[in-house]
Amino acid sequence: MISLRNITKSYSHGFSRTFVLRRVSLDVAEGDFITIMGPSGSGKSTLLHIMGMLDEPSSGEYYFMGEPVHTFSDRKRTDLHRQHIGFVFQAYHLIDDLTVYENLETPLLYKKVKGSERKSLVAEMLDRFNIVAKKDLFPSQLSGGQQQLVGVARALIIKPRLILADEPTGNLHSGQGDQIMEVLKRLNEEEGVTIVQVTHNDQYAAYGDRVIELLDGRIESDRATTPETVEGS
């Protein structure tokens, strides 16, 4: 599904250059549940953003479902990502001025989904995450866990093939964190949605089937969480 080849990301500050990612190559297959780990500043988030087409690599090639994303225009990339990719953030990033219902509806509006279909899709999500009662509340009126549920629901509503989750449990206490991880796990197993998550939490890393460790912008290790996966990079 995703194939990264020699992805490098660097910023220049005057005469010096800072490398965030150095020649990272990585393949993600359809249906994978991958966890990216590593200390702060190791490039986890940048890698996730590049996969999500929110950021562009400085060099290297990126194929998404066989398509050469690195050659695409901004608009075409946006098209691709909004068709196939859902995001979940540590800070939830719901839109403060919109109700739960409207937050869920917004991605569909951008995709120009018809009104009636929009309604049923949002209703389905509200139902599925058990938040029907909260649909008219604003994010500030919800607990962190509830907000993150809405965040996941919003990511899912476009029926993405890939979900990118940037420390989805980082701001939650363990009970809520477990609940979110269960949701992601079920999605992966039952619907075959590919998931790439960034986390610091070893326990949650175990939900995935593969762990990639980054250090100083390089892939330090790439190992399966279950014995049968071959180690290597």
Added chain:
Amino acid sequence: MLKSYFKIAIRTIRRHKAYAFINVTGLAVGMACCLLILLFVREELSYDRFHEKADRIYRVTWDIGKFGKTAAVPASMISRFRENFPEVEAATHLTQQRTVIRHNEEWMEEERFYYTDDALFDVFTFPLIAGNPETALREPNTIVLTASTAQRYFGDQNPMGQTIRLHDGTDLRVTGVAKDVPSNAHFTFDALISLITLTGAEGLSVHDQKLGFQGWQYLLLTTPEAAATVDAKLDEIMSRDSDAVVAYFGWYFDKSTFDLQRLTDIHLYSNLSGEAEPNSDIQYLYIFSLIALFILLLACINYMNLTTARSVNRGKEVGVRKVIGAQRGQLARQFLSESLVLSLGALVLAVVLLEVLLPVFNQLLGKTYTLSYAPETLGLFVAVALLTGLFAGSYPAFYLARLTPVRMLRGQSSHGGGWLRKTLVTFQFAISIVLIIATLVMQHQLSYLQNKRLGYDTEQILQIPLRGNLTDQASVYKEELSRLPGVVKVSLASGVPGRGGFVTSYGDDDPQRVRLLFGDADYLETMGMTLVDGRNFDPERSADTTGFLINELGARHMGLTDKLGQTGAEGFWKQADIPLGIVSDFHTSSLHEPIIPTVIVMDDGQYRSAVLRLEAQRVAETLAALEAMWPRFVPDEPFEYLFLDALLADQYRAEQRLGRLFIAFSLLAILIACLGLFGLVAFTAEQRTKEIGIRKVFGATVASLVTLLSKDFLKLVVVAAVVAAPIAYLAVNRWLQDFAYRVEISWWIFLMAGLTALGIALLTVAYQAIKAALADPVESLRYE
């Protein structure tokens, strides 16, 4: 989608009330100003277009070479147009006489009664409510009233067939009632009297030689293009008949020509002598439109600045929306709808403001506009609001939509746009300062105009026109006047300087204009003029009617300074050819015009007024005594008088209006600019809360913090002043060129304008800066 855009817009506005308030207020003031001026411009452009055949109507003008161009032409021209020009479908002649009407034992001085013929109704579209346009003005002693004049004279009675009596006893029969003339006409009549009343049966041609019988002539051409043909033919006739014209009218009509002027051009492009009513000037439209545009621009800039400054707050939302699939275009549209909602909200407020401002505006401009909510007016309003919203919103929309999601989601602020914001603030203050400078210079010039010594006294000088047979017993009247207790001095004269007398010429090869006034031996003393050389007229010497007084300039030009008392000078009037004395230069026209050689002659036959100097302490009772005395001399006319200072004040009414408008506009500009600055500073202070907290913890004083926050903005105002000064200088200097006598544009005006702007900006900034500096650092740091 659209619905969602607007929903979000309204919620955002509600959540950020202070910010929305500043934006809506600024936009509303800007729009109200702009709409006001738009209404004014639209009205000005609509002049005379209500005539159905407006595009084919032309006015005849007369170019008399050195004596300038006049709108009034000799009466006899009309028969030429009627007989010799197949291109002329109809031609009409209008003229005015002093019209005083005796009605219900009261005198009514009517200033807008015109004499004309029924061709007027063929040329123009002045519909009659009653009466037949073909015949209403055919017979002598008939009159057509407008509806409101009829109401004024006859109330609710049927005016048709009623009579109106002129002061000389002539009865005019009402033969028609016309609809009131729209306000957007270059001349407005209250009544039309048949021309034949004035000319008698022999018609206009007899009045050729008199020249006194001039009037306005309007032609209805067969096609608009025929104007060129008529013009060319006129030139041909005039050059062919050149000798005849000169023989007929006098040598100074040599090379005089007639031209055609488009009816719809009169109001904005014509400023000839002898206009029926003072016209406007297209320049004013340009100036006002420019100002309207600038003030609206100021408001738009506020919006742009405040919105982009808030990009840090909005940035997170932009990031999220991009992540969940928004394209730049969609985001831009969302922000545009927000600015549209704001601008439509501002429109509502603007209309309220408009209702409040309109009476003030009317007073400033001397107009009587009312706000009508006709569909096209509303359409215009909405169009202005939408354009404003689009314009003000465009830059922020594209700016915000361009933000990259990754940076915004990480909470990094965007530092871009800072220089642009600074440029825009500078621009705003530059405009404000230009307006302040213009206002200061205008007020300076206006006070100069009002206070300049004119070469005579202007206070307590009264002119009483000699009416009826008073000219025959003028000396008796003068005698009686001078015996009144409150009267200091009386003189018989053509009038106060600037009223009466006429312009003639001297020198054969290169004739120059010279102004001729008539006055008796008391004129100089009454007016307070100074004799610098020679002597005044002596009433005891009858031979002094052959002498004249001349101003310094004239004496210099004609080389008369050392020829006082000698004969042989060029005669300007009858046999008056001895320069007796030289009078210190004095102004006979407004200060737009330079002084020209001026001559005073003593001639009993030319006195049209009594000029009086009154005692300042008893003006009211003297006036009453004068009025009481009047009917003994002139029983069949009302008593009229004119104070010189009132007459002079009238000369600069246009400039005073412009001056007042500029005060209003500069105040608005400053207000809008400060509103924007206020918002911007508040925002900056908020953004720097943490920095200020840290600085305080490390011992910064309030003063140093206020300086820190204010410095940057005040620097911009200084830059703006530097930019504004040369622009203002050029603009104001151009305006001053209209005056032959004008003030120097001195450096202190620039300094004062700069300091004013700086002071106001400082007050605006200081409030926010002090508020931020006084905040408790513990609070602001914990907030992180």
